[in-house]
Amino acid sequence: MKKEKPAKLLVHPDYKVLEPFVERLPESFARGEGRCIYKGRNELRAFEEEGFQLVVKSYRRPNLFNRLVYSFIRSTKAERAYLNALKFIEAGIGSPAPVAFLVQKKGGLVDQTYFVSLQSTCPFTFRDLTRQTFAREEEILTTIGQVSGRMHNQGFLHKDYSRGNILFDDREATIAIEIVDLNRMRFGTVSQKAGCRNLNRLPLPDGMFDVLGAAYAKERGFDPEVCIREIKAARKREAIRTNEPF
Numbered sequence: 001m002k003k004e005k006p007a008k009l010l011v012h013p014d015y016k017v018l019e020p021f022v023e024r025l026p027e028s029f030a031r032g033e034g035r036c037i038y039k040g041r042n043e044l045r046a047f048e049e050e051g052f053q054l055v056v057k058s059y060r061r062p063n064l065f066n067r068l069v070y071s072f073i074r075s076t077k078a079e080r081a082y083l084n085a086l087k088f089i090e091a092g093i094g095s096p097a098p099v100a101f102l103v104q105k106k107g108g109l110v111d112q113t114y115f116v117s118l119q120s121t122c123p124f125t126f127r128d129l130t131r132q133t134f135a136r137e138e139e140i141l142t143t144i145g146q147v148s149g150r151m152h153n154q155g156f157l158h159k160d161y162s163r164g165n166i167l168f169d170d171r172e173a174t175i176a177i178e179i180v181d182l183n184r185m186r187f188g189t190v191s192q193k194a195g196c197r198n199l200n201r202l203p204l205p206d207g208m209f210d211v212l213g214a215a216y217a218k219e220r221g222f223d224p225e226v227c228i229r230e231i232k233a234a235r236k237r238e239a240i241r242t243n244e245p246f
Contacts, residue, residue, distance in 0.1 A: 007110070008103040010082065015099045018116070021049045022100045025114045029058050046119060053119040054099065057081070061111060070110040076103050077183040078113035084182035085117065091154045093147065094178040096120045115183075122167035122178050126202060130163075136170050138211050141204075143175040144168065145212040148199060149219025151179070152190040159184040162201040192222050196230035200238040209235070 011019045021028075028034060034045035034056065043058045059077050062070060070076045075083075078101040085098035099116040106112075126144065134140055144166060151158065158165070160181055169176040190198070195216075204212065213228035220227075 006102050007105040008076075008079070009100070010079075011100040012098060014097075015052070017050050018052065018054075018099060021047070022102055022114075022116060025056060025058075025102055025116075026104060026112060029056075029114075052099075055096070055117055055119045057115045059113045059115075064109075067109040067111070070113075071105070071108070076101075076110055076113045078103060078115040080185070081115040081181075081183040084185050088151075088156070088179065088182065091150075091156070093151055093154070093156070094176060095180060095182065096178060120167050120178050120180065122169040122176060124168050124170070125164050126166040126168070127163040129208070130203060134170060136175070137208070140168055140170055140175055141208055141211040142215040143177055145215025146219045147177045147179070148212075149195075149216045152195040152198070153220060155187050155189060157186040157188075157190050157194065157198055158182070159186060161198050163203065166202075192220070192227065193230060195220065196227055197234040199231050200234035203235070203239070203244070206232065 006023065009019075009022065011022055028047075029043070029045070034047040037044040037046055037055065041060050045056050045058070047054045047056060057078070082098045082101040085095045088095040089097065096117040096119065099118060101116065102114045103110060104112040128134075129137070129140065148161075158179065161179075165179060165181045167178040167180060196213075199212075199216070202212070209232055210228055213231045214224045216222075216231075217224040217227035
């Protein structure tokens with residue numbers, strides 16, 4: 001059988017050596033190669049190639065309507081994830097380095113899409129803050145608040161800013177923060193209300209929210225008391241909506 005060429009393939013200039021690997025991704029996933037990190041609506045697999053530790057996200061095949069949209073109107077999730085990661089890094093906001101994206105079509109419409117990045121070296125996610133104790137907890141929360149504020153000051157509104165998409169590393173003198181899953185973004189002015197509401201999917205006890213909210217407010221030049229109140233109110237509404245504790 002003749003191998004189908006990608007409909008769209010872009011490899012970052014720093015990682016051109018990986019182009020053959022990226023071209024083989026549909027076959028690699030079909031054979032179950034790499035180490036499965038997550039499998040649900042989408043699938044994440046880890047690979048080691050040419051000395052690079054990589055994570056590849058294979059997006060679920062879109063429904064017919066979205067296949068039409070991604071084919072003729074809007075860029076695919078994989079392409080947006082790649083381009084948005086470049087924007088984050090250029091703005092000084094941590095995110096794993098984007099390596100490539102690949103789009104395959106079937107019957108003239110977008111079918112399978114893949115996004116490749118370097119594997120993050122951050123061992124923890126925001127979720128871990130509610131599962132274990134960290135000696136530098138206040139510093140971690142402060143840094144997350146500062147990065148969140150910086151992100152919004154730059155006009156980046158992450159539309160899936162949740163506990164699994166904020167990574168951190170507290171092993172060095174400076175806390176490292178990386179933001180992932182960047183395909184759903186809104187760009188433009190982020191108001192105080194919109195910014196505070198954007199933190200509604202980060203579950204924390206009130207005292208921890210006070211630290212994060214104060215750091216966020218300071219970064220944005222807002223009144224800390226107002227910000228903390230708005231963040232907590234947004235979190236409470238989200239918890240009620242999703243029937244989870246707050």
